[in-house]
Amino acid sequence: xxxxxxxxxxxxxxxxxxxxxxxxxxxxxxxxxxxxxxxxxxxxxxxxxxxxxxxxxxxxxxxxxxxxxxxxxxxxxxxxxxxxxxxxxxxxxxxxxxxxxxxxxxxxxxxxxxxx
Numbered sequence: 327x328x329x330x331x332x333x334x335x336x337x338x339x340x341x342x343x344x345x346x347x348x349x350x351x352x353x354x355x356x357x358x359x360x361x362x363x364x365x366x367x368x369x370x371x372x373x374x375x376x377x378x379x380x381x382x383x384x385x386x387x388x389x390x391x392x393x394x395x396x397x398x399x400x401x402x403x404x405x406x407x408x409x410x411x412x413x414x415x416x417x418x419x420x421x422x423x424x425x426x427x428x429x430x431x432x433x434x435x436x437x438x439x440x441x442x
Contacts, residue, residue, distance in 0.1 A: 335368050
């Protein structure tokens with residue numbers, strides 16, 4: 327049951343994004359805290375259910391959840407850091423147009439009132 331609700335929540339958010347792209351703002355724009363809370367709660371229950379299914383001992387569940395969340399956050403920080411580093415490296419690459427493109431402008435071609 328919870329897996330179906332997780333799938334529904336992903337489809338719901340996807341549809342909300344499509345609506346927002348079209349300029350029609352729905353629940354996600356009006357009450358984002360409620361959507362984020364519900365989304366997190368559903369996915370948390372699904373994760374807890376998965377932990378229970380793999381046979382994790384009861385006394386290890388809080389530690390497992392904590393370490394899982396720390397891992398997710400570290401992964402996000404690494405990803406953002408890598409993207410920022412890539413952007414910085416790309417900005418340092420000199421970008422010059424080929425020499426044959428300088429000086430040519432279609433509005434300044436022969437016969438144009440602006441030529442010369």
